[in-house]
Amino acid sequence: MRGYEHVYALMPGKVNEKRPHTLYSEVGISMKWIKSGYSTGKLAPLLITALLLSCAPAMPGPAEASGVPAGRQSGTGTVQVRYNPQADSPQSLQATVVNPSGLQAALDQAQPGDTILIQSGTYDNLSLTITYSGAGPVAVRAEQPGSVIFTGKSLITIKDSENLIFSGFLFDQVTSDNSVVLYHSSNVHVTENYFYRNGMKPTSKIVAIRDGSANNHIHHNTFDRSRGQSVALFFSSRAVDNGNVYNKIYNNLFYNIPRVSSVYPGQTNGLEAIQVGNGLDFSHEAHTKIYDNLFEKVTGDGGEIISIKSSGNDIYRNTFLDNDSGLTFRLGNGNDVERNYFNNTKQGIRVFGYNQKVENNYLAGGTYGIQLPAADTATGAAPTVAAPYYQADGVKIEGNVIVGPAANGMLFGGSYSSTGRNLLPIHSEIKENRIYISGSAADYSKASNVASFYDPIADFSGNVSYLSSGANVGNITTGDSSVIEYVYTASPLIPAPEDVTGVQPFASKDTRTGAEWKIPADTSSEPEVNVLFDFEDFTPGGLSGQQGWTGNGAPNVTVTEYAYAVSGSQAVKVVDTDTTKAYSGIYTFEPIRRGYIEWWSKAINKDRLAFRMEDTTSATTRNVEWVGFFYDGTIEYQDGSVRKRTTETFHTDTWYRFRIGFDADTKMKTISIYEGENLFVEKETPFENGDAEAVNVFRFSTMSNRTGTFYVDDIRIVSEDE
Helix, strand or coil, rough: HHHHHHHHHHEEEEECCCCCCCCCEEEHHHHHHHHHCCCCCHHHHHHHHHHHHHHCCCCCCCCCCCCCCCCCCEEEEEEEEEEECCCCCCCEEEEEEHHHHHHHHHHHCCCCCCEECCCCCECCCCCEHHHHHHHCCCCECCEEEEEEEECCCEEECCCCCCEEEEEEEEEEEECCEEEEEECCCCCEEEECCEEECCCCCCCCCEEEEECCCCEEEEECCEEECCCCCCEECCCCCCHHHCCCCEEEEEECEEECCCCCCHCCCCCCCCCEEEEHHHHHCCCCCCCEEECCCCCEEECCCCCCCCCHHHEECCCCCCCEECCCEEEEECCCCCEEECCCCEECCCEEEEEHHHHHEEEEEECCCCCCCEEEEECCCCCCCCCCCCCCCCCEEEEEEECCCCCCCCCCCEEEEECCCCCCEEEECEEEEECEEEEEECCEEEEEEECCCCCCCCCEEEEEEEEEECCCCCHHCCCCCCCCCEEEEECCCCCCCCCCCHHHHHHCCCCCCCCCCCCCCCCCCCCCCCCCCEECHHHHCCCCCCCCCCEEECCCCCEEEEEEEEECCCCCEEEEEEEEECCCCCEEEEEEEEEEEEEEEEEEEECCCCCEEEEEEEEECCCCCEEEEEEEEECCCEEEEECEEEEEEEEECCCCCCCEEEEEEEEECCEEEEEEEEEECCEEEEEEEECCCCCCCEEEEEEEEECCCCCEEEEEEEEEEEEECC
């Protein structure tokens, strides 16, 4: 037995199969694995202790005075631990404890098989560049998993390195553009690290692979609540980036990645879990392998959990659970996605480009199974737009199982526009797929605004649709059962996922993925956005009656398609043409004592639209704030019980971001209003009614003696209660 498989052979005759791709093990983890593989909970630690005592030389005596806290081993010692993924048998390896400033000196002296432990502690704003290019491997890891914490604008750059292992670190809310960068490095393992809320903008690269970095392994890391792209591989116009090839990304956990606009108001793109390639240089063959990862509760931009923008990549055996997004071949050709499991993942698989393959995937729930949308650039043509969508051409879709989508099993020509994305998918092969449809969904459909396909959409053969009725037959249909066979049944025999993909899918927060030493907390445990309304999942029409909203708005307060929405394509439009009536939208929620409410609004003309925050937890409504547009072009607001107006004046047809922070203990609020990125108005004022104990109502309203047209979008209601 060679390579990583031998990592588990710590007990004769027993190979633990819990983590089939793990490359190394240390004592604490080994104890857990062996314990999990045996019926007794006490046998494994004793056996490991005996193994270590029989193999390891005596540890050195007490360290000399060095500033290291008592009880911590400092300096150099010999320990029985496996950090060498190529080793054939357990070894006694050198382990040296250093602080970060001494790391490079230790690497300069390191011998193959050595381990360098970073002293436990919290390191704020640490910028560290390390290099090791020996025969290795040499491991750099936390003294104890998770005991080394990087915060602030910390950045670890692994430069001009090979045969290096970087493991066991906690990156806690790091706000630099990158947390870890592989720069012109190869055969580096970034593993067993935990990245919690990292990133400073939607396109931050938390782990970045660039400048000719090849054959690296990003595995068994956890990316929890990422604020940027979790793992990103560069391709650019620089020749050096052409060497970012043959990298592997596997057994990572990507968990609870929020919608872009909920973190960065007004922005909609970014926060991909994995992006391979960027820009227009998509013809490069990256040969990236993405496998055995778990993507759970990922939204990001709503379309790209994995964004492929290069060629020749393989995505297989991944699990996607409860995601408001999908996997997208955005740019590039000759990519394969096969044997993946999707459960309740809204957008399924979206495919642009030439000669892509979608084979033996299992997609259950969600809105769509597989999509070949409309495009604006033909195969081989030079792009005429900044971010082209290349025509789906010669795509092979074979052996997939699609179960219970809400809308379509396969959708062709989505986002079609006669003046924009007017190129429809062509010359594809749709073969031996099985689709199970019920309710109001359909099996094979073209977008409703596509009149007809001007070229053969695809060669269909051997497909079977299991339908509850004829209403489930889409608008792409045939009378030839060898092309699509229709089976009408209320109780079809649906195959298990592993019968299609060949592997068991991962469960929620599966410990076979991510850093084993830390499991993500439940989403509900974090006091983040309690309510977010970007109105993208609302039905166009009256706001009142949808998702808890009330008011006397219809038909004057509506959710509408709006090309200039803050995020997405829908916003709330308020139209008041009656000087005898006021129109409103009202939302009631659980009382919040400390938090903030944020929203975007614009006035098409100078008139009045007021936003109110109220406490209705007692018999009498107690107002906390009244703020909004005034007809003379100023902003009105409450300074305690006195209503005032600003000296600053607003521009019409311009989005303004309002943010009102409040604290019922101090009875104070902070009014912040932004025009674009610029702070327009800021006031700190008392509650309008000092008896208010919380905020539980947010409303907006026109005035009964005024008229006007306004838009509202991206409303966030956030609790910061302990």
